[in-house]
Amino acid sequence: MKKKIITSAFSNLYTDQRIEKVCRTLYEAGYEVELIGNDWKGADPMERPYPFSRIQLSSGSLKTAYFEFNWKLYHQLKKKADHNTILHANDVDALLANYLIAKKLNIPLVFDSHEIFSEMPAIQGKMSQKIWRYLEKQVIPKLKFMITASGSYAKWFRKKYGIDPVVVQNAPKKQDFTIEIPENNPKILLYQGALNPFRGIDKAILAMHNLEGVIFKIAGDGPRKREYEELVIKEKLEHKVQFLGKLKPDDLRKITVTADVGMSIEENGGESYFYSLPNKVLDCIQARVPLLLSNLPEMQNIKNQFDIGEIIQDHQPENIAAAVNKILNKGRKSYQGELEKASAAFCWENEEIKLLKVFENASK
Template sequence: MSSKKAIVSAFSSLYTDQRIEKVCHTLFENGYLIDLIGNDWKGAEKMERPYPFSRIHLQSKSLKTAYFEFNWKLFHLLKKKSDQNTILYANDLDALLPNYIIAKKLQIPLIFDSHEIFSEMPDIQGKMSQKIWRYLEKKLVPQLPLMITASNSYARWFHEKYNANPVVVQNAPRKAAYFPQDSHNNPKVILYQGYINRSRGIDKAILAMHHMEDVVLKIAGDGTERKEYEELMIKENLQNKVHFLGKLHPEDLKKITVTADAGISIEENGGASYLYSLPNKVLDYIQARVPVVMANLPEMQNIAQRFHVGEIIEDHHPERIAKTFTRILQNGKEYYSKGLEEAAEVLCWENEEKKLLEVFQRVSQ
């Protein structure tokens, strides 16, 4: 029998989505024929992969119409590419419907990977779009026999809400071999990496810099609120203490991460998706052996209780955030090194990919 074909689709430019890259690479290395589909909305950066990939061209200018256009075009592309030897792999709710329709029509396996609780994202709270995504989630998720999600708290939420039983595959990075033990930064560097939007505590971290000396906050990433936060930085006259690095290639970002004195992941409770998240950046910092300032939310509390990898903020008041920043910088990297080493051995993709492959093996017999 020929190798199984896995068509992996996502509403994504693919360039910076490290979870999708890791999933596809693992499947490719284990003999699956990968066909990765994203889109070119807001750009299509050059990238190289050892397996085929394509980006659906979107003409839409607004995100709302882009979702509809992508799903319509994805449906027709999946219809053309899928056969009885295909496993469909849908990343997040915004790519699920066309995958579901094709899987049902052809009676082929569908695996749904919910990176987050899409219907509970802060950006759509109270909007009509939230009602649409909730309706779609309610209709489709209970009918899915194969589901993956990114945290234990997410899995519990989906089980309680829809009686689903997702397999938890955390978005951990691959093991890294070498890291400098002391970066000797002057000024010290606090790093935020990831998407720049509301409820991530970025604005509070910027304001916390009023209470810091000989420290710079570096913000690596892009997103809907970047311009607003850059304006906040200027308004507060913090240009010497806050640096926006823009969107970086994952490999370039890794080189910056290892040099930081501390990483931050101080998401606010902006709905269930953030409340129950285990942000990628937390695991990235750990793998880079960089101590972490974390929010007082369930998954990050669990990490802090299991491993001595950083500090939990009391709340999101800028002055108290600054006190936590100061504490972690005064302690230094060496103070957290044992806990970071222990966590890095456990929280790595080499452990998580085993669970991913088990799900695929169920439908590849």
């Protein structure tokens, strides 16, 4: 009899592809899966083959929302969990409630750290950073089962807390690439993901002054959206930059596959960014789209294995433009052989084997 897994996350669940893939893999492996999120920033309708619910939050600010969520999550887990349950917490903002219930019932807890939460740019230098660091320090060294999203993250946690996480990268499912590569005119440079600071988006907008016959499409939403829209107007680049807004995962995939160049030029906005392997890199690899990359460890590591694009010299707009032109001059077709090899290496089918092993061990 397979155990019940209760997965929880401070997330409205709708666009979180990692959680969706993890839960689907566990469900298809025969576990009884239940998913708990919240309604922070909306609660779009969605369908899943397993039960899910969203905790309603009345907090007006993120600070209080974290406390409210963990308080309500604790009481939900207390009702739902029993001795046949594995708890599965996603990120530090869902960890405390899970840890307390796991300890109370003496049941296994699997912690999945999608990033280094206490080192994210949004909380650097704030009081909340001290609280999250304290929580990490108190709980993570006591955990038995942990997974994380990149090899560099795993090294960081090992050095900091003496725990050895299993690396489960957030790769998409393997896609058979059969479409005809479009002959775009103008060519398409694509950014997909959250519109947050330190993503190089503003620098890429300025780089459009140095790019002819190219349109920059920005798919996503986030706190910096208005600032970037204003920058486009100020620089008179409305004819060269398009904001596509937040897209459903399926709609985004249809856009990704049409791009000539995908972009992941994160800046060093602290250790969480520095050691990350952004989802968009792996999404573009599966869509067989060459990439414009920054010189951060995980991206450098992929580039060393497979020639899937170009690494920018720095974040000067003219150097970004030069790297884009280099990819466009070579052409998307010339990268296909290496992208094909990379797509076989970086796919969910490889990652889920490691994921299932962790839950098998937790079941024992």
